[in-house]
Amino acid sequence: MKLRITLAVAHRVLTQLRRDPRTVAMLLALPCLLISLLWWIYNDADPQLFDRIGPALLAIFPVIVMFLVTSVTTLRERSTGTLERLLAMPMGKLDFLVGYALAFGLVAAVQSVLAVAVSVGLLGLDVAGPLWLLTVVAVVDAVLGSALGLFVSAFARTEFQAVQFMPAIVIPQLLLCGLLVPRELLPDFLHAVSDVLPLSYAVDAMQHLTTSATTAEVWKDVAVVAGFAVAGLALGAATLRRRTP
DSSP, X not given: OOHHXXXXXXXXXXXXXXXXXXXXXXXXXXXXXXXXXXXXXXXXXXXXXXXXXXXXXXXHHHHHHHHHHHHHHHHHXXXXXXXXXHHTSSOOHHHHHHHHHHHHXXXXXXXXXXXXXXXXXISOXXXXXXXHHHHHHHHHHXXXXXXXXXXXXXXXXXXXXXXXXXXXXXXXXXXXXXXXXXGGGSOHHHHHHHTTOHHHHHHHHHHHHHHOSOOHHHHHXXXXXXXXXXHHHHHHHHHOOSSXX
């Protein structure tokens, strides 16, 4: 992998995003709007419930949004022949994937800062740990979503098929990550399954930050999520095809 080529790929992706204001608006505004909607729903019925699920939402929404956008965008590059032309140049698959991850990671940083600012500043989410670490966790979660999207795009032939991977990849993690039921209350088998799902550690990191000022457990969870993201990029590089058959 060459740094110059990787940065060139990241610059190209950011340039494309700048020319697509609707996608940029979805990436930056959608998590904030969804979190605000759920706060509005629970505000009158049970305000304390938002303090319980708010941290999980900060972990979940970046993963979902980045997964969808990355998987569809990467598939479009392959189906239009752009990826084949790029890989004909002195650029490896890892240069392409890491460049995409860097570009979407930068977008994820902005997205996460906005989501944290809205949740804590406007909606009153209580946070015991440092806010900067809350933002770091949100960024790592968004990078995880990008890595998963890059990985599954190799197995889809159409953009519709890429979207169809979401129920298979994201929804099971959403059900078992602790959002609906605390993970310690899950049946033993489901708890064991949740222990090998990256979104569980993303939610745990957010919940630790909002309930305790101790950051040791947070860094452990962040390391696990980052490990899954790196593994996703490596698997994506191994399975990425130049074109769609």
